[in-house]
Amino acid sequence: MTVNVSRQLYTAEDLLKGFNSWDPMGYALSYDFSVYRQFAADGGPVPSSLAVRAAQAAHDAAIADALRIFLRTVQRSLVGIMGGHSLPRNHKAYAAIAHLARELARERFLLVTGGGPGVMEATHLGVAFSSFDSVGPLDEAIGLLVVVVHHSDFDSLAVVG
Incomplete structure (x- = not known):
């Protein structure tokens, strides 16, 4: 599983990369959906291994840090x-x-x-x-x-x- 640990929030462009608006299944081609597929393959809400859970936790911590930094700047x-x-x-x-x-x-x-x-x-x-x-x-x-x-x-x- 590739995770975002760069402490950057995702942009719409990040999440929609690969999306094809002309394809009825275009969302299935997006990065966002590929993450969902990986989440499901990794056990969904019950991770299939400690390594998967550790990767999810690292991702969640990075996003939480990025959100904390972003919220400091928003008025x-x-x-x-x-x-x-x-x-x-x-x-x-x-x-x-x-x-x-x-x-x-x-x-x-x-x-x-x-x-x-x-x-x-x-x-x-x-x-x-x-x-x-x-x-x-x-x-x-x-x-x-x-x-x-x-x-x-x-x-x-x-x-x-």
Whole structure:
């Protein structure tokens, strides 16, 4: 497992490297998804070995340090939204979280998540649409996402051989 121990936060460009927007499975080509596949292959939430757990801990510590340094420089109130990986895009809570995140971002709060699908994806979506004057574009995006492949549909791709 290659881990980020450079004490640098990931950028969108880092995570989306390899993504192909023209391919219906384009996300499966991204660096972000390759990390997910490796996580699944390494045992998911229960690491398959101490070496895997040590690598995950080193990564997590580096990200925590990078976040600590970043937050010292930000002059905005912070709101963290975590959890709920299994929340489907067609659930009313997904839309509610996206709308809440949009409003918080419009009020200049800095929203942070643990990344990933479900609740945290809804947060990212709301922030992405926070510059629009109306909620129409956000609602349209949610409507489009409801029919897009959900992360759990990628589980068969998660096994790294």
